[in-house]
Amino acid sequence: MTVLMAQVDIDVPPDFHEVPVDPSVEDRLLGQTAILDELSIADPAQREGLGWYLEALSRSVTAGAVVSTAFCAVRLGGTPSSATLTVAVHPAAAEDPLVFTTGAARALLTTGAYESVAQENLGRTLAVVARGRAIGDDGLTYSQDVTVVVPVAGHRLAVVVSLSTTDLAHVATYEAVVRDAAASARVLT
Amino acid sequence: MNPDRFLGLDPTPGDLRAADEVTKVLRSCVVALSEGRRRVEHTARPDGLWQGAHAAAIVDTLTAYAGRLRALEDAVVDFLQAWQQWRHGIAGRQDETAALVEAVTQLVDGPVDSADPRREALLRQAGALRDRHQIAADQTGAAAEALIAATTVDQEGRDLPVDLQRGLLALEAAVEQWLAESAADLRHATETISSVTKLTAVVPQLVGVAPGSDASPEALRIAAAAPGSHRLITALHRGTPERPAEELSDASFASEVRAEGALADRVRGAPHAGDLEGETA
Numbered sequence: 001m002t003v004l005m006a007q008v009d010i011d012v013p014p015d016f017h018e019v020p021v022d023p024s025v026e027d028r029l030l031g032q033t034a035i036l037d038e039l040s041i042a043d044p045a046q047r048e049g050l051g052w053y054l055e056a057l058s059r060s061v062t063a064g065a066v067v068s069t070a071f072c073a074v075r076l077g078g079t080p081s082s083a084t085l086t087v088a089v090h091p092a093a094a095e096d097p098l099v100f101t102t103g104a105a106r107a108l109l110t111t112g113a114y115e116s117v118a119q120e121n122l123g124r125t126l127a128v129v130a131r132g133r134a135i136g137d138d139g140l141t142y143s144q145d146v147t148v149v150v151p152v153a154g155h156r157l158a159v160v161v162s163l164s165t166t167d168l169a170h171v172a173t174y175e176a177v178v179r180d181a182a183a184s185a186r187v188l189t
Numbered sequence: 190m191n192p193d194r195f196l197g198l199d200p201t202p203g204d205l206r207a208a209d210e211v212t213k214v215l216r217s218c219v220v221a222l223s224e225g226r227r228r229v230e231h232t233a234r235p236d237g238l239w240q241g242a243h244a245a246a247i248v249d250t251l252t253a254y255a256g257r258l259r260a261l262e263d264a265v266v267d268f269l270q271a272w273q274q275w276r277h278g279i280a281g282r283q284d285e286t287a288a289l290v291e292a293v294t295q296l297v298d299g300p301v302d303s304a305d306p307r308r309e310a311l312l313r314q315a316g317a318l319r320d321r322h323q324i325a326a327d328q329t330g331a332a333a334e335a336l337i338a339a340t341t342v343d344q345e346g347r348d349l350p351v352d353l354q355r356g357l358l359a360l361e362a363a364v365e366q367w368l369a370e371s372a373a374d375l376r377h378a379t380e381t382i383s384s385v386t387k388l389t390a391v392v393p394q395l396v397g398v399a400p401g402s403d404a405s406p407e408a409l410r411i412a413a414a415a416p417g418s419h420r421l422i423t424a425l426h427r428g429t430p431e432r433p434a435e436e437l438s439d440a441s442f443a444s445e446v447r448a449e450g451a452l453a454d455r456v457r458g459a460p461h462a463g464d465l466e467g468e469t470a
Contacts, residue, residue: 013440013441013442014441015438015440015441015442019389019392039396040436041396045424045427046395046397046424046429048420048424049395049420049421049423049424049425049427049429050392050395050396050424052412052415052416052417052420052421052424053391053392053395053408053412053421053424053425054392055415055416055417056411056412056414056415056416056418056421057388057389057391057392057411059411059414059415060385060388060411061385061388064377064378064381065374065377065378065381065382066378066381066382066385069385069386069388069389070389071389071390071392071393072393072440073393073396073398073399073432073437074398074437074438074439074440075434075435075437075438075439075440076439076440076443077443078434079434080397080398080431080432080433080434080437081398081440082393082396082398082399083393084386084389084390084392084393086382086385086386086389088378088379088381088382090371090374090375090378091371091374092367092371094363094367094371095241096241096242096243096244096363097240097241098238098239098240098241098243098244098360099241099243099360099363099364099367100367101238102360102364102367103364103367103368103371103372104375106364106368106372107368107371107372107375107376108375108376108379110372110376111376111379111380113379113383119238120238121236121237121238121240123236126238126240126241143390145386147379147382149375158375160375160378160379160382162379162382162383162386164386164390166390166393166399166400170443173440173442173443176442177442
């Protein structure tokens with residue numbers, strides 16, 4: 001699946017279902033129905049509840065820098081597994097990748113929201129990789145988040161891709177997904 | 190053994206234990222220099238973090254610094270080899286001195302005659318041995334001079350610390366400017382992402398794949414403002430039974446699934462994904 005957002009394009013595994021955010025209600029409905037069918041959800045009550053929620057979510061996503069959000073519900077290592085992938089486009093006032101990633105790393109560090117923030121070379125681009133986790137009421141880790149920020153080569157643009165999963169046994173697998181997705185960011189010509 | 194007493198001089202002075210200590214120190218210097226150089230080279234490697242215009246001056250300085258470390262490492266290695274040769278030579282020549290002392294001792298045991306031609310011959314041999322020892326010492330001294338020359342900073346050459354500081358300060362200024370212009374926007378973007386992520390995380394719960402039976406406050410908030418809010422809120426409170434793994438598809442991004450798929454394709458004789466590269470529709 002390719003997630004389209006404004007003029008920036010990233011590649012995401014086909015298992016991730018993008019929440020429809022089309023301006024047209026009909027298009028959104030078609031997209032929501034397609035997701036329900038792809039997930040083989042037959043129970044009418046469950047279909048209805050999920051459909052309503054996807055619609056409510058669509059209306060919430062369109063505000064702000066976030067341009068797309070997606071989720072997967074798969075079998076991984078023989079057990080049910082899920083994750084969310086959310087993408088934002090950010091105007092980056094620097095064409096120099098080192099200036100951008102150094103600045104972005106410092107900016108993320110000061111939020112205090114991440115356990116670790118590191119600058120890395122993903123091969124095709126420099127990136128900031130930030131890791132965090134949410135703690136549940138029981139004091140245990142509830143979910144693990146990996147956020148990757150990459151500058152888009154040749155443009156004063158940056159893409160922020162964030163993955164969150166409650167499947168703590170497969171964090172490394174999901175981290176590879178978000179890294180690949182962020183590294184594929186490009187501007188459509 | 191006291192060569193002075195029997196030969197009138199010590200033709201091969203040298204402390205082997207001290208020489209071994211020097212060898213050890215030189216080896217540790219080579220290891221430290223090599224490790225330091227490799228770290229600098231690793232930092233400045235083409236696929237490293239130092240990319241872009243601001244990195245260029247820094248990488249250039251680091252590369253020059255690595256070059257200097259390499260030259261120093263080579264000079265220490267050259268001196269180490271000369272030193273080891275010197276140390277090896279001391280041992281051999283000191284054995285020769287011991288043999289000469291033994292020979293003179295044999296003469297002393299007999300009738301003492303300072304004009305004994307055999308003694309004269311032994312003393313000449315000792316003199317020649319002293320000369321060889323001195324030549325070896327001079328060669329080692331020359332190697333030490335070469336090492337000193339290699340470690341001497343060329344006052345006319347590039348001042349690498351200053352160049353590095355200049356590059357880092359320029360980068361720092363650019364980063365500060367970026368932070369002033371863009372940090373708040375980026376932080377806001379990540380906060381928005383975090384909010385949307387929490388909302389999207391409810392979807393797998395409604396599918397029955399993620400834990401969590403209670404509707405989150407965020408989900409209830411958007412549900413309250415959404416079409417069909419009453420039915421949606423009811424659905425959020427109802428909860429969803431856990432979905433069995435058999436009803437779900439294997440993740441395409443799991444490495445083990447990729448491997449199994451590729452193997453299955455080959456067993457069936459189907460073309461592998463990699464085989465299709467370059468083909469057009």
